[in-house]
Amino acid sequence: AQKITQTQPGMFVQEKEAVTLDCTYDTSDQSYGLFWYKQPSSGEMIFLIYQGSYDEQNATEGRYSLNFQKARKSANLVISASQLGDSAMYFCAMREINNNDMRFGAGTRLTVKP
Amino acid sequence: DAGITQSPRHKVTETGTPVTLRCHQTENHRYMYWYRQDPGHGLRLIHYSYGVKDTDKGEVSDGYSVSRSKTEDFLLTLESATSSQTSVYFCAISLTPNTYNEQFFGPGTRLTVL
Numbered sequence: 737a738q739k740i741t742q743t744q745p746g747m748f749v750q751e752k753e754a755v756t757l758d759c760t761y762d763t764s765d766q767s768y769g770l771f772w773y774k775q776p777s778s779g780e781m782i783f784l785i786y787q788g789s790y791d792e793q794n795a796t797e798g799r800y801s802l803n804f805q806k807a808r809k810s811a812n813l814v815i816s817a818s819q820l821g822d823s824a825m826y827f828c829a830m831r832e833i834n835n836n837d838m839r840f841g842a843g844t845r846l847t848v849k850p
Numbered sequence: 851d852a853g854i855t856q857s858p859r860h861k862v863t864e865t866g867t868p869v870t871l872r873c874h875q876t877e878n879h880r881y882m883y884w885y886r887q888d889p890g891h892g893l894r895l896i897h898y899s900y901g902v903k904d905t906d907k908g909e910v911s912d913g914y915s916v917s918r919s920k921t922e923d924f925l926l927t928l929e930s931a932t933s934s935q936t937s938v939y940f941c942a943i944s945l946t947p948n949t950y951n952e953q954f955f956g957p958g959t960r961l962t963v964l
Binding site (some may be wrong): 740769771773779780781783786818825829831836837838839840842843 | 954
């Protein structure tokens with residue numbers, strides 16, 4: 737069963753506007769971590785932000801924030817004030833306490849328009 | 851940046867030939883992982899290691915083997931490459947398997963099997 741679902745294969749946003757990338761997950765564990773990675777066209781995987789299942793506040797890192805809704809099992813990434821350099825693939829991922837690996841969604845390709 | 855290198859970065863080979871990809875880290879992290887990235891699938895775990903000579907299978911391990919004789923090196927071997935193994939391969943490291951520890955990724959190896 738798919739553990740991480742990213743329903744938006746592609747998204748467009750105007751430069752300087754905010755954009756939300758969707759991520760829903762499936763787990764029966766109480767303890768887990770949610771991550772977002774960015775993959776620019778150069779191919780490397782860049783860690784952006786982390787949210788723990790027990791964290792009461794939404795995580796923020798600069799222009800990135802994670803809209804964590806535990807009951808709905810969603811962990812959406814919000815990018816504020818989009819920049820041209822934000823154009824990339826974005827992957828949502830989850831680590832569960834009872835698994836050694838990290839499960840990834842299929843990704844969302846974000847294109848920032850000037 | 852985490853000190854992770856992968857070699858080779860690009861390889862073209864023929865069906866039926868053996869292929870070995872190398873991951874080298876300078877971070878002294880105990881946990882190492884091999885993923886493959888294919889369009890529409892995100893990243894999927896092939897094998898991982900939780901210490902020298904300690905390895906285990908991931909989600910898509912068929913046709914792959916791994917070895918770890920030193921903390922810093924994790925080798926992925928395709929005993930007899932097939933066209934379905936054409937992919938981008940990423941190595942990742944993690945300090946612990948805990949849910950709050952992100953994985954750091956190498957630059958990737960693009961493998962083409964003709």
